[in-house]
Amino acid sequence: MTSTSIPRYRQLKELIIRRISSGELRPRDRVPSENELVDSTGVSRMTANRALRELNDEGYVERIAGVGTFVADFKAALHVLEVRNIADEIALRGGEHSAEVLQNEETPADANAAAALHIETGTPLLHVRLVHFENGTPIQLEDRYVVPDFAAEFLQQDFTVTTPSAYLSSVSPLQEAEHVVRATLVDVATRRSLDMKDGEPCLIVTRRTWAHGRPVTFARLCHPGSRFELSGHFAPPGADAL
Amino acid sequence: MTSTSIPRYRQLKELIIRRISSGELRPRDRVPSENELVDSTGVSRMTANRALRELNDEGYVERIAGVGTFVADFKAALHVLEVRNIADEIALRGGEHSAEVLQNEETPADANAAAALHIETGTPLLHVRLVHFENGTPIQLEDRYVVPDFAAEFLQQDFTVTTPSAYLSSVSPLQEAEHVVRATLVDVATRRSLDMKDGEPCLIVTRRTWAHGRPVTFARLCHPGSRFELSGHFAPPGADAL
DNA sequence: TCCCACAGGTTGTATATACAGGCTAGTGCA
DNA sequence: TGCACTAGCCTGTATATACAACCTGTGGGA
Numbered sequence: 145m146t147s148t149s150i151p152r153y154r155q156l157k158e159l160i161i162r163r164i165s166s167g168e169l170r171p172r173d174r175v176p177s178e179n180e181l182v183d184s185t186g187v188s189r190m191t192a193n194r195a196l197r198e199l200n201d202e203g204y205v206e207r208i209a210g211v212g213t214f215v216a217d218f219k220a221a222l223h224v225l226e227v228r229n230i231a232d233e234i235a236l237r238g239g240e241h242s243a244e245v246l247q248n249e250e251t252p253a254d255a256n257a258a259a260a261l262h263i264e265t266g267t268p269l270l271h272v273r274l275v276h277f278e279n280g281t282p283i284q285l286e287d288r289y290v291v292p293d294f295a296a297e298f299l300q301q302d303f304t305v306t307t308p309s310a311y312l313s314s315v316s317p318l319q320e321a322e323h324v325v326r327a328t329l330v331d332v333a334t335r336r337s338l339d340m341k342d343g344e345p346c347l348i349v350t351r352r353t354w355a356h357g358r359p360v361t362f363a364r365l366c367h368p369g370s371r372f373e374l375s376g377h378f379a380p381p382g383a384d385a386l
Numbered sequence: 387m388t389s390t391s392i393p394r395y396r397q398l399k400e401l402i403i404r405r406i407s408s409g410e411l412r413p414r415d416r417v418p419s420e421n422e423l424v425d426s427t428g429v430s431r432m433t434a435n436r437a438l439r440e441l442n443d444e445g446y447v448e449r450i451a452g453v454g455t456f457v458a459d460f461k462a463a464l465h466v467l468e469v470r471n472i473a474d475e476i477a478l479r480g481g482e483h484s485a486e487v488l489q490n491e492e493t494p495a496d497a498n499a500a501a502a503l504h505i506e507t508g509t510p511l512l513h514v515r516l517v518h519f520e521n522g523t524p525i526q527l528e529d530r531y532v533v534p535d536f537a538a539e540f541l542q543q544d545f546t547v548t549t550p551s552a553y554l555s556s557v558s559p560l561q562e563a564e565h566v567v568r569a570t571l572v573d574v575a576t577r578r579s580l581d582m583k584d585g586e587p588c589l590i591v592t593r594r595t596w597a598h599g600r601p602v603t604f605a606r607l608c609h610p611g612s613r614f615e616l617s618g619h620f621a622p623p624g625a626d627a628l
Numbered sequence: 629t630c631c632c633a634c635a636g637g638t639t640g641t642a643t644a645t646a647c648a649g650g651c652t653a654g655t656g657c658a
Numbered sequence: 659t660g661c662a663c664t665a666g667c668c669t670g671t672a673t674a675t676a677c678a679a680c681c682t683g684t685g686g687g688a
Contacts, residue, residue, distance in 0.1 A: 187672080188674065190675095197640090207638090209640065211680080393641060431645095432642075435671095451670065452650030454651095454668060455669085
């Protein structure tokens with residue numbers, strides 16, 4: 145016996161998510177109807193219905209009675225999924241984005257990261273540290289950890305071209321994000337990286353993101369407090385809607 | 387014909403939510419089992435199952451296979467629901483909370499509020515403005531709008547005793563919250579209320595909260611930037627988990 | 629040409645039924 | 659007394675079936 149078997153409606157959901165992640169199904173594409181899933185996979189319509197209904201509730205697809213089921217337009221879902229990318233934000237303001245990678249390594253999880261990502265301390269994690277610039281001014285230090293089996297080739301990316309967030313979104317739709325925001329003083333290394341004065345407060349956003357129902361990445365984003373008003377707003381869920 | 391009829395699984399959900407909101411069912415209390423709902427309401431077990439399953443997904447109840455369904459312990463769910471109360475935060479730090487109500491009125495919705503709450507411009511809204519103090523120091527200006535039919539007696543509360551957030555949570559469990567955080571300069575009146583210097587930046591959290599699937603309240607929380615590091619962290623979803 | 633009616637596909641909901649698996653309390657045996 | 663087993667309730671899932679409501683395209687009638 146292979147432990148507890150995975151329910152069929154869940155398998156169906158995974159199947160469709162894979163097709164979306166792989167690019168086989170693109171935003172606004174039509175997803176197989178309940179009856180087509182019944183024919184192609186042999187499940188009952190109620191099972192297909194549950195799979196599609198849950199994908200709808202989770203924001204992967206949009207269903208229209210009498211018409212069909214379609215891959216969600218992730219642009220419209222941004223305020224729910226919160227996969228906003230700092231490069232896009234800067235572009236929106238008309239600024240020019242660049243980045244400098246400070247660190248890029250595999251590292252064992254410390255207690256903090258382990259707790260945040262629901263793994264054992266010491267488990268290998270992918271770790272990247274980089275500074276984002278807007279028109280040459282440092283505006284964010286990103287310190288990110290990624291669970292390896294979510295995105296094995298994460299460290300091989302060129303983060304001066306694609307931001308970590310953008311790459312991770314391309315691997316799989318990100319499901320859910322948690323944020324903690326606080327203002328504190330930070331260490332010398334961070335202050336230097338962000339070109340900050342001693343005593344200047346830093347606004348820190350800790351963001352944890354879920355995919356496939358489990359936390360897969362965890363980032364500490366540090367913004368210089370004195371320049372924060374200049375960099376406009378950054379947006380936890382809901383920014384677009386307001 | 388009374389327009390489109392409300393589905394029975396939804397009626398069942400509302401029924402149970404009402405029992406929770408009214409206090410008839412308290413956290414950790416047992417919720418009627420699927421079979422009991424079948425007997426008492428005449429629906430089929432699958433319909434009862436769907437109602438309870440969705441209440442589970444939405445965080446209202448917790449289900450344990452083989453045991454039963456129980457009202458969620460909202461303390462444990464805090465990091466998901468984000469109904470954190472500034473008075474509780476202050477108490478956690480050992481401080482003493484007090485509040486001063488600046489304004490308390492019914493007012494027509496302006497364009498901003500209308501868009502945020504999915505209502506027509508000009509619809510009456512309940513509006514409260516108050517300052518929260520920690521040990522006598524102003525630390526937050528709360529500017530809150532509430533949809534009247536969600537909490538008709540909102541304005542009659544004594545907000546120096548119960549914070550708006552605490553009162554709203556007691557009316558009905560709050561389902562979902564959206565946040566926008568940004569740092570800006572604010573107007574003179576706000577600066578005065580918070581005892582801030584000219585040119586001192588303000589950290590603004592805009593919070594929109596859902597209940598019963600629709601936005602019901604919308605708050606602008608303003609914190610003096612220079613005192614923010616002193617007031618510790620404030621916590622969008624996930625604070626506890628980290 | 630324009631408009632209405634309808635057929636057919638699609639989602640949304642509701643029910644009856646069935647079986648698997650988890651948990652608990654209580655029974656009965658050693 | 660203490661332990662093992664089981665009956666019974668609970669949730670979780672799967673299926674077949676049924677009807678309602680919705681949307682679109684098509685074809686026929688005015």
